[in-house]
Amino acid sequence: MSDIQGWSQDDDDDLLFADEDAPDPSSATSSPAAAPWKLLIVDDDPEVHAITRVVLNDVTFDGRRLQFLSAHSGVEARAILSGHPDIAAVLLDVVMETEDAGLRLVHHIREVLGNRRVRIILRTGQPGQAPERQVIVSYDINDYKAKSELTAQKLFTTTVAALRSYQHIDAIERNRQGLETIVDAAGTLFEQRSMDRFAVGVVERAAALLPRAAGAFLCAVPPGLNPEGSNPEGPAPAGRPWEAVVLCGTGVFADAAGRPVGAVLPEAACADIAAALARGRSLHRDDHSVALFQTQSPGPGALFIGGHGGLPEVERRLLEIFCSRMSVGFDNVSLYEQLRLAQIATVHALGKLAEYKDEVTGEHVRRIGRWATAIARELQARDALRR
Numbered sequence: 001m002s003d004i005q006g007w008s009q010d011d012d013d014d015l016l017f018a019d020e021d022a023p024d025p026s027s028a029t030s031s032p033a034a035a036p037w038k039l040l041i042v043d044d045d046p047e048v049h050a051i052t053r054v055v056l057n058d059v060t061f062d063g064r065r066l067q068f069l070s071a072h073s074g075v076e077a078r079a080i081l082s083g084h085p086d087i088a089a090v091l092l093d094v095v096m097e098t099e100d101a102g103l104r105l106v107h108h109i110r111e112v113l114g115n116r117r118v119r120i121i122l123r124t125g126q127p128g129q130a131p132e133r134q135v136i137v138s139y140d141i142n143d144y145k146a147k148s149e150l151t152a153q154k155l156f157t158t159t160v161a162a163l164r165s166y167q168h169i170d171a172i173e174r175n176r177q178g179l180e181t182i183v184d185a186a187g188t189l190f191e192q193r194s195m196d197r198f199a200v201g202v203v204e205r206a207a208a209l210l211p212r213a214a215g216a217f218l219c220a221v222p223p224g225l226n227p228e229g230s231n232p233e234g235p236a237p238a239g240r241p242w243e244a245v246v247l248c249g250t251g252v253f254a255d256a257a258g259r260p261v262g263a264v265l266p267e268a269a270c271a272d273i274a275a276a277l278a279r280g281r282s283l284h285r286d287d288h289s290v291a292l293f294q295t296q297s298p299g300p301g302a303l304f305i306g307g308h309g310g311l312p313e314v315e316r317r318l319l320e321i322f323c324s325r326m327s328v329g330f331d332n333v334s335l336y337e338q339l340r341l342a343q344i345a346t347v348h349a350l351g352k353l354a355e356y357k358d359e360v361t362g363e364h365v366r367r368i369g370r371w372a373t374a375i376a377r378e379l380q381a382r383d384a385l386r387r
Contacts, residue, residue: 035309036067037163038084042077042105043093048147052091055152061163074101078108087118088170089162092141094124103139110140117169119162123147171314200248202326206291206303207250209322210315214307215251219244219261219273244273244301252306265304273302282320286310291323 039056041049049070059066069084071077073096081087090109094102102122109115122135123145136144142165143158150158199218206216246256246264256264261273269288276283276290283290288306303323311319 036065037061037089037166038067038069038087039159040069040071040077040080040084040087040090042071042074042090042096042102044072044096045093046072048093052155055155056159059156059159061160062167066159073097074105074108077105081109081113081115081118085113085115088166089119089121089159091121091123091159094122103135106139106141116140117166117173119143119166121145121158121162123150171312174314174318196248202303203248203250206305206319206322209318210305210308210311212308213251213305215249215253216303216305217249217253217256217264218247219302219304220247253304261304265306269304269306273304277301282316282323284311284316289316289319291319293323293326 041052043049049068049072053068056066056068069080069087071080075097077090077092081090092102092105094100096102098104102124106120106122109118109120120141121143122139122141125147135141142162145154145158203216203218207213210216244261246253246259246261249256253264262270265273272283272285272288273290276292280292280294282292287309288304289308289311291303291305293301293303305319
């Protein structure tokens with residue numbers, strides 16, 4: 001349920017741009033629990049910036065405050081938009097350094113920057129310069145307001161509606177990008193036949209799925225925690241680091257491979273990994289997450305993602321889908337390696353059998369095996385060089 005605060009009904013009928021003596025405001029700051037919504041005000045009148053900040057300064061939507069960015073020309077706005085691709089909404093004037101500066105900026109946002117997420121609210125003090133019907137059809141804007149009709153209540157309503165729309169569109173877009181990453185990972189990684197290379201690929205794709213995270217790593221299931229999630233030995237004694245081993249990592253954990261998890265993470269994070277494995281389900285905190293691979297064969301038990309600042313529900317679901325698909329991949333690689341080892345064992349058994357009957361023939365079989373291995377490695381090396 002969205003949490004919307006910071007509005008006084010007493011201001012419903014006040015025209016925003018009628019008061020010449022508006023106080024000089026300060027911009028809102030973000031809640032410590034969540035990043036603020038970025039709102040860009042583009043207008044060549046400094047008083048418009050000031051009044052907008054006064055009216056929206058205390059607004060909170062879905063637990064997040066507003067962060068105000070200001071531009072006094074279309075050129076200045078272009079620079080800000082390039083540096084802040086996560087701006088949620090733009091309150092945009094039409095007439096600034098030129099009569100159509102605002103409309104040119106709309107074209108730049110949509111066509112040059114390719115930003116379809118940001119919500120654009122056109123507000124103008126000269127409707128004759130940009131007739132509403134013509135503008136709404138010809139330009140990809142999301143709302144049109146004349147400054148003369150904007151009351152405090154209407155600006156509040158318009159802004160919150162824009163933020164909610166941005167939130168929904170952003171969730172859909174992240175879902176799409178995340179699913180593309182998962183499908184691409186499945187198509188590429190499932191071709192791997194090496195467990196080590198597959199594990200490295202999984203960590204790299206997990207980092208791509210959650211780009212805000214500081215790093216991620218895979219760790220092996222420790223003794224005493226079986227794949228079903230039960231812990232026959234009970235919880236680890238308090239104060240003792242959990243001695244799982246990092247298999248591979250990325251970001252801040254890029255050099256952690258081979259080290260015990262207790263030497264890489266603080267005790268509380270180690271306990272979260274142990275708890276997730278013992279309970280058989282993923283665990284999410286404000287600064288890290290532990291996702292599980294439910295494999296049929298022995299393999300990495302957990303994927304640790306750190307420094308993400310809290311995962312929204314959409315990213316948690318994508319992470320679960322990713323781990324579910326990659327679990328199948330781990331099983332496939334494990335079966336392939338078992339098959340390879342079985343084939344090697346069969347060749348050795350045949351050599352032993354032949355040697356039992358004829359020492360010369362037995363040695364011949366082993367020589368053929370060594371030659372076949374050398375040829376296969378050479379062909380593999382040449383193929384890698386061509387790539």
